[in-house]
Every structure is written in structure tokens, then in C-alpha cells.
Amino acid sequence: MTAAANGAAGGFERSYGYAPEGVWAAPGRVNLIGEYTDVNEGHVLPIALPHCTRVAAAARTDGVLRLRSREAPGGAAELSPAALVPGAVPGWAAYPAGVAWALREAGLPVGGADVYVESDVPAGAGLSSSAALEVATALALTELHGAVCERPALARLAQRAENAFVGVPCGVMDQMASACCTAGHALHLDTRDLALRQVPFDLAARGLRLLVVDTRVRHALADGAYAARRAGCEAAARALGVRALRDVPYGRLGDALGGLGDVSLRPLVRHVVTEGERVREVVALLAAGEPRKAGPLLTAGHASLRDDFAVSCPELDLAVAVANEAGALGARMTGAGFGGSALALVEEGAADAVGEAVTAAFAAAGHRPPRVFAAVAGDGARRVLRGEG
Ligand code: ADP
Numbered sequence: 242m243t244a245a246a247n248g249a250a251g252g253f254e255r256s257y258g259y260a261p262e263g264v265w266a267a268p269g270r271v272n273l274i275g276e277y278t279d280v281n282e283g284h285v286l287p288i289a290l291p292h293c294t295r296v297a298a299a300a301r302t303d304g305v306l307r308l309r310s311r312e313a314p315g316g317a318a319e320l321s322p323a324a325l326v327p328g329a330v331p332g333w334a335a336y337p338a339g340v341a342w343a344l345r346e347a348g349l350p351v352g353g354a355d356v357y358v359e360s361d362v363p364a365g366a367g368l369s370s371s372a373a374l375e376v377a378t379a380l381a382l383t384e385l386h387g388a389v390c391e392r393p394a395l396a397r398l399a400q401r402a403e404n405a406f407v408g409v410p411c412g413v414m415d416q417m418a419s420a421c422c423t424a425g426h427a428l429h430l431d432t433r434d435l436a437l438r439q440v441p442f443d444l445a446a447r448g449l450r451l452l453v454v455d456t457r458v459r460h461a462l463a464d465g466a467y468a469a470r471r472a473g474c475e476a477a478a479r480a481l482g483v484r485a486l487r488d489v490p491y492g493r494l495g496d497a498l499g500g501l502g503d504v505s506l507r508p509l510v511r512h513v514v515t516e517g518e519r520v521r522e523v524v525a526l527l528a529a530g531e532p533r534k535a536g537p538l539l540t541a542g543h544a545s546l547r548d549d550f551a552v553s554c555p556e557l558d559l560a561v562a563v564a565n566e567a568g569a570l571g572a573r574m575t576g577a578g579f580g581g582s583a584l585a586l587v588e589e590g591a592a593d594a595v596g597e598a599v600t601a602a603f604a605a606a607g608h609r610p611p612r613v614f615a616a617v618a619g620d621g622a623r624r625v626l627r628g629e630g
């Protein structure tokens with residue numbers, strides 16, 4: 242991390258002509274199980290990836306925010322405090338600008354800053370580069386200005402930035418994972434009250450690997466479909482007289498489905514309720530030291546997302562089917578779907594064969610080559626360099 246932190250500090254210095262006060266890093270994430278449960282106030286189980294976004298920054302006394310990113314060449318922005326208006330900042334700069342806006346709106350004493358961003362979280366791959374950028378920025382701005390904000394509150398404000406300033410209606414899982422995960426653990430999070438529990442997740446110690454397959458596709462219907470699924474879940478909760486679908490007990494699923502007049506809502510409810518139960522079961526298996534037994538639950542989760550929630554796509558279905566045929570213990574799409582990434586739980590000795598089988602199947606189907614890597618549960622956001630200033 243030191244070399245990467247120094248790299249970000251060097252980028253800052255080349256951009257602004259002086260050294261930063263510090264560098265802060267926040268990871269991307271992969272969600273083991275619990276998809277679309279966070280937008281129903283339910284439970285999720287992400288791990289932080291070793292891949293991070295680094296923000297090198299220094300405070301300014303004039304309230305101005307200057308923003309640059311290695312990944313957005315030509316996309317530099319300079320924003321006065323008056324320019325921080327929801328919807329008014331175009332492009333990538335809306336993410337860090339939105340964070341400054343949300344922190345100030347919450348009454349935190351956050352002034353201006355010079356900010357330089359570098360990331361090795363692939364953007365748009367369902368691995369949450371947006372939350373990594375938000376959380377690293379939030380940590381940098383609060384520490385630079387001596388503002389005190391606990392991690393869960395910081396994550397909520399980062400989510401608010403994405404919802405209200407950028408205009409993306411995401412849940413809180415990604416920001417919480419980036420802010421609160423710890424190495425060697427999965428984060429069991431209740432997205433209603435943000436109660437969290439660190440669940441041991443050291444696959445290597447048990448001879449296992451978690452493969453991530455970034456399909457490198459993102460289908461155009463993703464955003465509209467995401468909003469439509471959310472709206473469907475909200476309509477179903479209203480029809481069932483509950484605050485959110487997480488309030489439908491698994492044991493009452495049959496009654497709930499029978500009680501829904503609008504039959505088109507039934508598959509949505511079935512997914513959310515069974516997925517909540519799968520989170521509970523996977524957490525119990527991990528806590529009992531039985532990660533292998535979680536494999537079939539991952540695959541069942543994929544079938545539910547594909548058939549009931551209808552957010553998968555041919556590339557994700559192919560990755561999951563081929564991984565399982567090649568010997569994975571289980572596999573599923575992860576993230577919002579319509580492209581992005583899949584994950585597979587595999588025996589250490591089968592990891593290469595599974596990765597190669599998926600890559601070969603993509604070539605045979607005429608898809609772009611996927612990016613396959615083994616994920617280890619890393620740490621959440623932290624300061625990685627302290628400047629001399
Ligand atoms: P995901 O979070 O799954 O990677 P999103 O669509 O939510 O996908 O967020 C990706 C967007 O976040 C990018 O299009 C860009 O606007 C912004 N972003 C993420 N990382 C960076 C970065 N390092 N530099 C500039 N913009 C970034």
C-alpha cells in the first residue's frame with residue numbers, strides 16, 4: 242500500500258505543485274450473498290476487496306474544491322461552495338463534490354480541499370468503485386478539517402451524496418462495506434439500523450478461494466431496470482402492509498404471495514424474502530466454520546436473481562453455469578446485475594481450472610474476455626499516508 246500511497250501523493254504533487262497533507266484509501270467490495278436486500282431494508286454480507294481508491298488531499302481555506310482523477314483525464318473540476326448544488330455538477334466530479342455537499346448539509350465543518358484520485362477498482366464492474374470514491378473522499382475531507390463522524394454515519398452521508406447529489410438511487414451496502422469491513426471478515430450488515438457483525442471469512446485457511454469474474458459488460462437497460470425493481474418492491478410492501486419487504490417473515494412467504502393481488506409482484510417478493518433467508522443461512526455456516534456448505538446457497542441465489550428478480554444476463558448466467566460445471570462449490574452474479582461481476586466459491590486446487598473454463602466459454606460464445614481474479618477479504622477505509630504539512 243505504501244507504494245500506491247506514494248503514487249497518489251506524487252500524482253497530487255504533479256497536479257497542484259505541492260505535497261498533500263495525506264492519502265486516504267477506501268476499497269471496492271464484493272457481496273457474498275444478499276442481493277437487492279439492501280433496498281428492502283434487509284441483510285447483506287459483503288467483503289472488502291484489496292482493490293482501493295486512493296484520495297490524496299490537502300485542505301484549502303477558501304472553501305473551493307479542486308478535483309482531479311487519474312481515471313478521468315481532462316475531467317478536472319474547480320467548484321466554489323455555491324456550485325455545490327444537487328444535479329449541477331456533471332460527470333465523475335459529482336461523486337466527490339456530492340460528498341462535500343452531504344457532509345456540509347449534515348452540519349460538519351468541512352471546508353475546501355485540493356483532491357487527487359487514483360483507483361484500481363474497475364469502474365462499472367459491480368465492484369463499487371463509486372462507493373470507494375465517496376468513502377475515501379469523505380474520510381479525507383473529515384480528517385483534513387477535524388470533523389468527527391463515525392463510520393456508519395459517514396457511509397450514510399456517502400450514500401446520500403450518491404442518491405441526492407449524483408442522482409443514483411443506490412442502497413447503503415456499498416458505502417458501509419467500504420467504510421466498515423475488516424480484513425479476514427465478511428460484514429454481516431442489517432441495512433435498516435446499520436447493526437453490524439464481523440463474520441470470520443478466511444477462505445485460504447480452509448483451502449478455498451473466492452473467484453471474481455468481471456464480465457466487462459454493462460447492459461444499457463441496467464439503470465431503468467434497477468429503478469423498476471425498486472419501485473416494484475415498494476409497491477409490494479405497500480400492498481402487504483409492511484414498511485419494507487424485509488418485514489415479511491420467511492415462514493409466512495406463502496401467505497404473502499397468496500395475498501398479493503398483482504401477480505407480477507410475486508417473483509420480486511419471493512426473491513427478496515428467500516434471499517434474506519439465504520443470508521441468514523450463509524452467516525450461520527461461516528460462523529460454524531462450514532464455508533463449503535454455503536456453495537449451493539450461492540447458486541440458489543443466482544437462480545432467484547435470474548428467474549424471479551430477472552436482473553441477470555447471458556454473460557453472468559454463462560459464468561455461473563460454467564464455473565459450477567468446472568467444479569465450483571457454488572456461484573452467483575453479484576451486484577445489481579445486467580453485466581458486472583459474478584463470484585464463485587472454489588476449492589484452492591480447482592481455482593485455475595474454473596477460471597480457465599469460464600474464460601474459454603466466453604471466447605467460444607464470442608464475448609469479450611472476462612477479468613478473473615481471486616478475492617481476499619481486505620480492510621475498510623483508512624489513512625495510508627500522513628504528509629509532513
Ligand atoms: P461501480 O460502483 O459498480 O463501479 P457505478 O456506475 O456506480 O459503478 O460508478 C462508476 C462511476 O464512478 C464512474 O463512471 C465514475 O463517474 C465514478 N468513478 C469511480 N471511480 C472513479 C475514479 N477513480 N475516478 C473518477 N471517477 C470515478
Ligand code: MG
Pocket residue numbers: 369370371372415
Ligand atoms: Mg456504484
